């Protein structure tokens with residue numbers, strides 16, 4: 001079944017009635033109850049729209065069970081066969097949105113990618129983009145030393161070094177999540193905080209690589 005489709009000028013907020021069927025909206029992209037398109041510019045999402053597609057508030061802490069549930073239902077609702085003869089959301093757009101939803105789902109599920117996505121929006125709000133390669137002073141030297149240590153030591157010592165790496169990784173992630181959460185609650189995020197978040201995202205990549213080697 002296809003929904004009567006004229007896209008509303010203001011997409012309803014989560015929990016508000018769908019203009020087409022009256023059911024409370026669970027996604028700001030497509031009504032999961034009737035399949036009506038709700039977003040005005042679905043192919044060029046802005047701000048933090050990817051969270052809205054899944055009806056979730058933009059945050060580092062994420063209800064992954066709910067995310068997966070909405071992703072599955074969006075996939076069903078965006079099946080091209082359900083949109084033949086649909087004026088606002090035809091089969092071709094449904095197909096494009098379906099793959100965009102898959103990419104957004106994969107991105108949101110990965111905490112590092114989610115952090116980078118949030119940082120991009122915070123940077124836009126602040127009018128300040130941190131250096132994408134930002135790293136704390138001395139970090140690369142420490143990584144080099146650690147790598148040498150790993151290469152030159154025996155199994156027991158290696159295990160010890162890797163234990164330390166994992167603790168460092170945990171600490172980085174905790175700080176990353178805390179700073180992102182704080183910045184999201186701030187009207188105008190500050191440049192030093194954004195730079196620190198960028199550093200943490202970069203440091204995480206090095207540590208993940210080193211602990212996997």
Ligand SMILES: [Zn+2]
Nearest residue numbers: 018021031034
């Ligand atoms: Zn509906």
